[in-house]
Amino acid sequence: MPTRISNENLAALLNVGSHLSLFIWEDAPGWPVRFVSDNIQDLLGYKKTRLESHEIQYRDLINQDDLPRVMEEVNSLLSKESGSSLTHQDYRVKHAKGHDVWVSDTTVLLRYEDGKNHLYGYLIDVTERKQLQIALEMERNRLQLILDATRLGTWEWNPQTGVTIFNQRWASMFGWDVCELETNVESWSSRLHPEDYDDVWQAIKNHLDGVTPFYESLHRIRHRDGHWVYVLDRGKIIERDNQGRAIRYTGTVTDVTEQKKAELNALKAAHAKNVFLANMSHEIRTPLHGILGIASVLESTDLNPYQQQLLGTIKNSGDYLLTTLNDVLDLTQAEEGQLKVKRGVHSPAKVLGHVIQLFEQPVKDKGLEFIIDIDADIPERTLMDRARIAQVISNLVSNALKFTERGSIAIKASWEVDSEKQSEGDLIVKVQDTGVGIYDTQRIWQLFEQEQDGLNRPEGGSGLGLAIVRNLVQLLSGTIQVDSEPEQGSCFTLCIPMSVQSESAHQPEQNVLPKLTKKQVLVVDDNKINQLIIKEMLLSLNQYVDLVSDAHNALKMMQARDYDVLFMDLHMPHMDGMEATRALRDMHIHQPYVIALTADAYPETRTQALRSGMDDYVTKPFVKADIARVLERFDMLLSRKPTD
Known part of the structure; x- marks a missing residue:
């Protein structure tokens, strides 16, 4: 029979604080407590006497969810023939105040000759550790859920x-x-x-x-x-x-494969759009070059006032068409913030006058009243981007003309002075119509969007006009708003900030052509109209001119004669302009100043042309002033070269 140890000695031996309590239980129903150390009240809140008097059975204190496991562990211990011990998995014991206390329980089984078994053990309060463990496990589970979900x-x-x-x-x-x-x-x-x-x-x-x-x-x-x-x-x-x-x-x-595929598809679609716009640009610029080029040549001839007026209309219409074409091609750049403002000193009233002149006849042909109200106090000289503002107003009037079948179109302009700076102000332009009105005033600003889709919409159009307007107004630091009701017409209000310029403000003369030295010029272009246009321009600029229709003959002529300047079309059959330039640069002859002529306005094409060995670049349609400026750049380059 094992030596009996007094309860007092055991208590003294294990008296290590309130977080550890000694227990002796009987192997009997309810696991009655034979002995418990004095600090039990600190651990579980029960008085020692209540447990040792069996008023409270220990098994009743164990959490019901943990009890089956604890009982199984005790039964496993009791089933062994020789005495042994076990450490329970952590379990919960109910505190006198109602909350659970997590305990670690190590139990030793002692068998007596009288057949009674006693369970000796100690409980350690592990609540804090267990709560941290549970919190950590919950965090791990939450992290795993996040990983699974994402x-x-x-x-x-x-x-x-x-x-x-x-x-x-x-x-x-x-x-x-x-x-x-x-x-x-x-x-x-x-x-x-x-x-x-x-x-x-x-x-x-x-x-x-x-x-x-x-x-x-x-x-x-x-x-x-x-x-x-x-x-x-x-x-x-x-x-x-x-x-x-x-x-x-x-x-x-x-x-991110799906997202990347979508991005690549979007880039592919954008590339297809760019190819389409490049082709469209080239096809439109070629005949437009013929129109504006011939007009430029005619301008140098003797014309009566009526003919000059007609020629002016041709030029204005062509200029606005060219501006529209350039704006369409620049839409992507505008969205990326890459478009540049080109400001000069101009008269807002004259810009409005050009727009009015452009639309007078179309409005009259449609049987509409054209109401013009231009305040006299609008400054005569302001710093503005004339072409961009003209394009915005033209698009607004064009839009009004499309959707107005009866009534009137009105252009009203006024000047609002800045209260702090008298030299600053806003040009306010209202374009009002009595047309069909607008149901969705947000949709109209989107690229390629129109109020009505399908073949039965009242007017055609690309859906570009108002998208261009929105981008250009933002570029000009202005604002635009629309007020409209279905069947009640629309009113677009444009507000563009400008600064007033004094008469003494320096402004370079726009129409004065530079004085040029006489040069031997060879023009290589397979289009007879283009040849005629540039030949007349060069002759009027006092240059010697030869013409040739293909690159192979051009290279032969360059070997036979020294030319100072070579105007080279990019798109030609058999050998294109870039290929011909590369061949020219490899030849041991007098090297001319090579200027690309092309209807391709894309920056990438310009870069490729210059890399091929070309020196300058002119985009069709061009006018005489464009040719004069590029020849002037060549003169300036020659003047900077050291003499032998």
């Missing part, structure tokens, strides 16, 4: 050892099971797309070196079946050793 793969890398660990979702993202992946960084880097490899490692190194606060990279990783998965890879160093070296670099991977 479909994130995770990785962890030790840059010192190269050991790399992936989770199952990372592996599944690329068609693998996590157990199939080697736990080294090569398992990852070997799957990187060759074109992305260097950039990814540079991004990783930048974070390792402290250049960036975190690592982020969008790249491709090869899937098990061979296709490429676009991923957004993000990471951060979370642990370093005593020498400051990174030993835990961890992060997440998101599959």
